[in-house]
Amino acid sequence: MLHALCVVQTVSLHKLASAMPTSVERDSNLRRIQRFIANYALNLDLVAMMIFSLLPVKNGLVLSMDRTNWKFGEFNINILTLGITYKGVPFPLLFSLLNKRGNSNWEEHKDIMERFIRLLGHDCIDCLVADREFIGKEWIGWLNDNRIRYYIRIRQDIGVVKPSTGERIRAWWLFNSLKVGQEKFYYKLFLHKGQYVYLAGSRIKNSDGIPELQIMICFNRPEDGVATYKKRWEIETAFRAMKSSGFNIEDRTPTCVTECVSHVCLRWSAWLLYGRISLVNIKIYTLNR
Numbered sequence: 001m002l003h004a005l006c007v008v009q010t011v012s013l014h015k016l017a018s019a020m021p022t023s024v025e026r027d028s029n030l031r032r033i034q035r036f037i038a039n040y041a042l043n044l045d046l047v048a049m050m051i052f053s054l055l056p057v058k059n060g061l062v063l064s065m066d067r068t069n070w071k072f073g074e075f076n077i078n079i080l081t082l083g084i085t086y087k088g089v090p091f092p093l094l095f096s097l098l099n100k101r102g103n104s105n106w107e108e109h110k111d112i113m114e115r116f117i118r119l120l121g122h123d124c125i126d127c128l129v130a131d132r133e134f135i136g137k138e139w140i141g142w143l144n145d146n147r148i149r150y151y152i153r154i155r156q157d158i159g160v161v162k163p164s165t166g167e168r169i170r171a172w173w174l175f176n177s178l179k180v181g182q183e184k185f186y187y188k189l190f191l192h193k194g195q196y197v198y199l200a201g202s203r204i205k206n207s208d209g210i211p212e213l214q215i216m217i218c219f220n221r222p223e224d225g226v227a228t229y230k231k232r233w234e235i236e237t238a239f240r241a242m243k244s245s246g247f248n249i250e251d252r253t254p255t256c257v258t259e260c261v262s263h264v265c266l267r268w269s270a271w272l273l274y275g276r277i278s279l280v281n282i283k284i285y286t287l288n289r
C-alpha cells in the first residue's frame with residue numbers, strides 16, 4: 001500500500017488498488033484495502049519508532065508541535081501533531097486525534113510530549129517550537145519543570161511582567177522599534193502568566209506582505225529564538241503535502257476513527273518515503289505509469 005501511495009499520490013482507493021504491485025485483479029486489491037483500513041488498528045507507537053529509525057540523526061532534535069483540522073459533513077478531523085525538523089525536512093512522528101473541534105489544551109500537549117519521552121527518551125530533545133495556540137500557565141510550567149527548551153510564539157499584545165519592579169507591559173512595546181528583518185532578544189527574565197521566561201522577537205512580513213511583530217517566549221538561549229522558531233514552518237510543509245499539495249488526504253471521507261487513524265499513519269509513512277530518498281537512503285522502484 002505504501003508503494004501504491006508513492007506511485008499515485010492520492011487517497012482514492014480505486015487508484016491505489018490499480019497501482020499495488022500484486023498479480024491479483026484490481027477489485028481484489030480494492031477489497032483488501034477496504035478491509036485493512038476499516039478493521040486493522042495500526043500500532044501508533046511502532047509507526048513512530050519506524051519513522052524515527054529513518055532519521056539520519058538521533059539527538060539534538062528540534063521538535064515542532066502543531067495542529068491541523070478539516071471537516072467532512074458532521075465528521076470533524078482535528079489532529080495534534082508532534083514532528084521533528086531536520087535540514088528543512090519535517091518528519092511527522094506522533095499525533096493525537098482530538099475528539100472535538102477547536103484548539104487543543106495543555107493536557108493534550110503534555111500527553112503527546114510524555115509519549116515522545118516514553119518512546120524515545122528525553123536526552124534526544126534539543127528544543128520545542130510551537131505557535132501561539134501552545135501557550136498557557138500550566139503548559140509552560142510543565143516545560144519549565146521538565147527542563148525542555150522551547151521557543152513558542154505569543155501574541156504581541158500579551159502582557160509580561162518585569163520581576164524586579166512588578167511593572168506590567170505589553171510584549172510589543174519591547175520590540176516596537178524593530179524594522180523589517182531586524183531581531184532582538186533579552187537576557188533578563190520576564191514573567192509570562194506567572195512563569196519565568198526569556199523573550200526574543202523580530203519584525204517580519206506576514207502572508208499578505210504586512211509588517212508584524214513575531215515574539216517568542218524562551219526557556220533559555222534567547223539569542224537562538226528567531227532562527228530556531230523558523231523551523232516550525234517545516235511541519236506546515238508536511239500538512240500541505242498531506243493535503244492539497246501532495247497525497248490529498250481530504251479527498252477521502254473516513255467512516256470511523258479507526259479508518260481515520262489508519263489513513264493518517266499510512267499517508268505520513270508514504271510521504272516520508274516519497275521524495276526523501278537522499279535523506280533516508282531508501283530506494284523505491286515504482287511501477288511504470
